[in-house]
Amino acid sequence: MARKLKMGMVGGGRDAFIGAVHRMAAWLDGKIDLVAGAFSTNAEKSRLSGEDLGLDPKRVYPDYETMAKTEAGLPKDQRIDFVSIVTPNNAHFPVAKTFLEAGFNIVSDKPMTFDLAEAIELRGLVKKTGKVFALTHNYTGYPMVKEAREMVRKGELGKILKVVAEYPQGWLIQPSDSWRTDPNKSGASCAVGDIGTHAENLGRYITGLEIEELCAEFTTFVPGRRLEDDANMLIRYRGGAKGVLYASQISVGEENNINIRVYGTKASLEWHQEHPNELTVKYQDAPRRIFRRGNPYVSDVAKKFTRLPSGHPEAFIEAFANIYLEAARAIEAEVAGKPIPSDIDFPNVDDGVTGMAFIATAVKSAKNGAVWTKFER
């Protein structure tokens, strides 16, 4: 290893859940150092957060614009190699734009932007600047999700007929002042934007299927809330497959139960994020098979993203770190002036555009009474 990559962070101050996750994911493999940050829109909170993290105070910034400008002015061997964006949704785009234009690579939380228009603009910027842009649809970082994708690619399921993707959570059953329920910060959707988009991404990652049209029923169960906290959809995929997808934040007692079943003409598969080390494959005329992470029989791609032997479970942080590992591989190349490896495997700006189009389509369908709506492209 030549040297560790230098990471900056925007957002993720004290008490922010997702910022801490990004840091652990970055640190886990010992290849990335956090060296700078603008951790909050509140300059004092940013300063304290940097102090908690043991950073050099000179590199803890009061705002992201100052950070981008200052870091860009540092010698190349000192300045950050990339920035990790972990703010509320409405800031994703302006922060990403600022850092891209300042010459930095980016790892960003999802959904990619506030709306589809921003997403399309961002895609243009990424293409133009040639910088690395990785989007943390972290569930695709799980080895057994990659195994699932390999099975589909190899034709082991035959032709895919049906996809059932569920993402129930219960935490919004109570009124909440989370920014996720604020349309000014979150965008036009809560449940679909926050978690439905993970389910869409997961299904597409595994199957490669593209949505042709969908019918989305949104409900706001908690009085006074301004965005939906539950969304159920029927999906028609290009090529004739059908789908059921739902995202719910009022499903009491559900924690983070994203799961997917993919039904093919030859076999079907089932994966549950809360038990991520197993992938069940079902056949019509043979015993079910349980594929378990870390075994010699799994595919090379699943092995590549595996740190521990079988029976030594890996989980959320390790999967998240797999996104960072791949982003780091691309960023190392970019920093070294080399071409980005063609086999790179992380959600990119195109995935982000598709995700925002998915949200936009669902919102449009729901607003029109849950009618069938062509996928926005």
Add this chain to the structure above:
Amino acid sequence: MARKLKMGMVGGGRDAFIGAVHRMAAWLDGKIDLVAGAFSTNAEKSRLSGEDLGLDPKRVYPDYETMAKTEAGLPKDQRIDFVSIVTPNNAHFPVAKTFLEAGFNIVSDKPMTFDLAEAIELRGLVKKTGKVFALTHNYTGYPMVKEAREMVRKGELGKILKVVAEYPQGWLIQPSDSWRTDPNKSGASCAVGDIGTHAENLGRYITGLEIEELCAEFTTFVPGRRLEDDANMLIRYRGGAKGVLYASQISVGEENNINIRVYGTKASLEWHQEHPNELTVKYQDAPRRIFRRGNPYVSDVAKKFTRLPSGHPEAFIEAFANIYLEAARAIEAEVAGKPIPSDIDFPNVDDGVTGMAFIATAVKSAKNGAVWTKFER
């Protein structure tokens, strides 16, 4: 026990799956004897089936009309007390009508009739004759389903917000000559008529919710098939709850995986038919609880339909037999000229009408392109 009830059977000849199930359900508790039958539209097959079953050849009939007429002419202490109808769907109504008019009580397989018009006519006949009519939506016979219903009734889940009912099977992934795929025998629907209607009945039994409108997407995945083999629906219940329901017979590797999740404001429950002795209840702020059949802590109604101590699992036949036990209780009263107990707990002719209306509504929605359609009543 004064005496065993005498059962006749229409349908259920050699190799018929569901007829054998009805017989085991009837025999299990030692309260019902099979004494007569018209087991097939083929008189010889009927005769052989009766022989297999050790019946008196005089009471094995070549057709159901002869059976109804002959049995009605026997002295009351010899003739059958009720008939069990286990034919293909298209014969349910004419057989039921014939036996009702000949003065017999009825246990019938589901869906109740060929179409909604027949169902409504049958309801009238049942009301007019005052005979017992039990419909074998057998999944409501499971003790832990009854426990679930009790929990909802007692308010332990709070207000019900969402119901997810799934019924995936895989057996129709191959072309099949089952009568279920023949619209002349099965009716206007395959997947919804055969199994979707169980899911509807199960959800209604547990929650008491009534469907206001639904949006149903039907697909026929196997070429040449004339009815749908996969159906996905969004549901709006009266009072504001939402639902997702699907029935599929092309979900490769799924066996008979009917399951239901009911989400309330205070708690949620989950039940899987393939592991029927457990009911999981989830809370937002307390550990999940697993209610297991046969324990002292379950409700009286679950206890009443339980034969074995906890840990000695009961399953499909026992649940089916619970429908027969309750039907027998009603039939004993009817035969004795007593009023039918008010607490009787089996699916009746009204449930059958609702089930047929559900099928009709789903078919209508699907034919119109999966549009929202008011529930037929």
Add this chain to the structure above:
Amino acid sequence: MARKLKMGMVGGGRDAFIGAVHRMAAWLDGKIDLVAGAFSTNAEKSRLSGEDLGLDPKRVYPDYETMAKTEAGLPKDQRIDFVSIVTPNNAHFPVAKTFLEAGFNIVSDKPMTFDLAEAIELRGLVKKTGKVFALTHNYTGYPMVKEAREMVRKGELGKILKVVAEYPQGWLIQPSDSWRTDPNKSGASCAVGDIGTHAENLGRYITGLEIEELCAEFTTFVPGRRLEDDANMLIRYRGGAKGVLYASQISVGEENNINIRVYGTKASLEWHQEHPNELTVKYQDAPRRIFRRGNPYVSDVAKKFTRLPSGHPEAFIEAFANIYLEAARAIEAEVAGKPIPSDIDFPNVDDGVTGMAFIATAVKSAKNGAVWTKFER
């Protein structure tokens, strides 16, 4: 079917758990009628029990001796074909002896006798009379247990190295007046005699391994109890395999959790009675396989003892009924004067002797301070 078999019962009066199980098992398949009984040592309770069951009062006897004598005096086409013995352990032998000597076939609950000496005497009687003797080690009636045995027989596990058999229950954590804790009725052991012997039988049925010596630690946790309520053992099998076996009735919250794991050089298997429709097979270098009852891929022997398609779960009563089905097949032959089929598959008097020897060996080991003790033969 020529005719139904006629069953008599000794024991199993009102409120007796196991008698009711035997009756349901006998009735389930419609091949056996209960026609006579001495249901209690209390003549009045016997009479009332017979009344509950709708029996002819003339064939409800005040005691088993009268029953044996009277039934033996009936014409052959009227008298019982076999007797089912469901009394406390201390009566098993005298009842069996009486009915064998009166010319009747027998189905008996386990453990076979009060002690090993009786067991050996009974074996002699059975051989001498040539009657059918079936012992209800019901867990071997489960199709997936038979599947497990087939796998071992076919060598799919390689050489068996280790067996872990557990049977935890919790119901004796409270002081109890069950006859099972009374050494005068139960014999020299409680936990091992009641349930440990099932675990022994299950392991031997699946693997064919014979115990060479064992080391058994008995504990009586509930003060005042006269027999052990918990027993843990190490086992050395002939040929070098090793075993761990325990039986416990004070394992709070355990219901009837008998389970077994068998480890071979090529594969291992795992089966849990509380989820009896699944058999898990594990490999060192391939995905685990879940074999599920009722599928086309299971062995012929598992299919033969299966009534329902996959996904329609069978459970305790059906497994119990499989013992009765096989016993009935043998009894039909015996009654018809034909040789008993050589492929008959139920626990017999030799299994009963081995079971009693197992209990005796464990008791001897425990009394001597849990020392290694040669298996009594």
Add this chain to the structure above:
Amino acid sequence: MARKLKMGMVGGGRDAFIGAVHRMAAWLDGKIDLVAGAFSTNAEKSRLSGEDLGLDPKRVYPDYETMAKTEAGLPKDQRIDFVSIVTPNNAHFPVAKTFLEAGFNIVSDKPMTFDLAEAIELRGLVKKTGKVFALTHNYTGYPMVKEAREMVRKGELGKILKVVAEYPQGWLIQPSDSWRTDPNKSGASCAVGDIGTHAENLGRYITGLEIEELCAEFTTFVPGRRLEDDANMLIRYRGGAKGVLYASQISVGEENNINIRVYGTKASLEWHQEHPNELTVKYQDAPRRIFRRGNPYVSDVAKKFTRLPSGHPEAFIEAFANIYLEAARAIEAEVAGKPIPSDIDFPNVDDGVTGMAFIATAVKSAKNGAVWTKFER
């Protein structure tokens, strides 16, 4: 955070599994930097391993003695704060002794030493030097294990009657040249030393019970192997509780399936390492409860060692890192000259001595033919 701790490592060169785990555990929370190492007894391999890790070549040492001496000579603000020992067992003691005597704190892999005599000597050294010594019995780092311990401490299980601890693996079913099967490197035991000692530690951590005597049956199933690859034990605890414990490395298809069940007079608990986020609690008269990591209802101690919300699973590395977090807390105090916090929660040198005594007792019992043997103290 004042500053990151500086870690050195002995062992853990290229391809060493456990060294990589220790590094990830140390890095995860961003509080520890790896700055020095003697990664192999092969100086060149050590150098290359240091290069892989991006270390300053001057601090990559050819052997641990040089490392201890050189590091001790560095200014306090530069030298390592502690050393992590991840060598084969036979080197644990000499390395620990060398670094303790050179003034360093220690995190060591288990079993603590090669034999009990070394363990006792090491305990003396730790007490004498006053340095921090943490032993990575990592399974006690899991939050739900800590929850289990809290439940026992609070009396929620009542008096503990029985403990069943299993640790089956399958990886040694094939002949292997792992140092673990070499008595010169591993010590007097393979299965018990490597994994049985984890099971012992886990049981003691949760219950606080001390072993009074045990009866251990060792088997070497793979021909030519010099140490046992399977060990089964019966245990008598002080105070009357009983135990079953086994460790196996030839249980084909088992991965790393350490699990424990603790039975008390009021309730019982069950935990499986391969599904570490759940703790099942069973009652005789109430529904089972599933406690899940990250929920508001878990104890403060479980919360303290939790990084992610419920439903976002944590696993092996996070549990391992919890040992490092607590060790770091103690080391920070030691380095700062402050007293070590009294509530510190990691396995220490006393646990190590008990673990080595456990191994010694089991070996002694097994060598004498699996006889009951008093626990060595």
